[in-house]
Amino acid sequence: MxxxxxxxxxxxxxxxxxxxxxxxxxxxxxxxxxxxxxxxxxxxxxxxxxxxxxxxxxxxxxxxxISFSRSARDDLQLILFSTLIVALMVGGTIVILLNLRARMM
Missing domain, CATH: 1.10.287 (Helix Hairpins)
Known part of the structure; x- marks a missing residue:
């Protein structure tokens, strides 16, 4: 081959x-x-x-x-950072929505 x-x-x-x-x-x-x-x-x-x-x-x-080998470390760091940013955005949105729900009740 x-x-x-x-x-x-x-x-x-x-x-x-x-x-x-x-x-x-x-x-x-x-x-x-x-x-x-x-x-x-x-x-x-x-x-x-x-x-x-x-x-x-x-x-x-x-x-x-994306492999988890040493040569692909930059790609893995980029994905982990992007995951962190998305998690912060989703977590912040959930906190804001729960706060608004508590104020409405």
Whole structure:
């Protein structure tokens, strides 16, 4: 597989593996909620949260091509900083909405 199409074949294979993994993880999360695989809702929420974290890693690895090796440290730092900014924005929005709700009651 050292021909001119070897790189393209490897990239397509990576995308297909990522797509299948994302479909399986999404289906597992929907299945856990829809068919009540777990008796406790807290356990179901924890499983769905865990599946979401695994799906984030799948997207990073297979679609964004970000590995966790030393050479890709800059990309990983950029993603972690972006995640921090988004978390601050979402957290701030939730605090403001809860404060407004408390004032309305």
């Amino acid at each position: 050292s021909g001119p199409n070897a790189g393209k074949r490897h990239e397509i294979t990576t995308y297909v593996i990522g797509y299948v993994a994302a479909l399986v993880l999404t289906g597992a999360a929907f299945g856990a909620v829809h068919w009540h695989w777990f008796a406790d809702t807290t356990t179901t929420l924890a499983v769905v949260f865990g599946l979401a974290l695994v799906q984030i890693i799948v997207h990073f690895r297979f679609f964004l091509h």
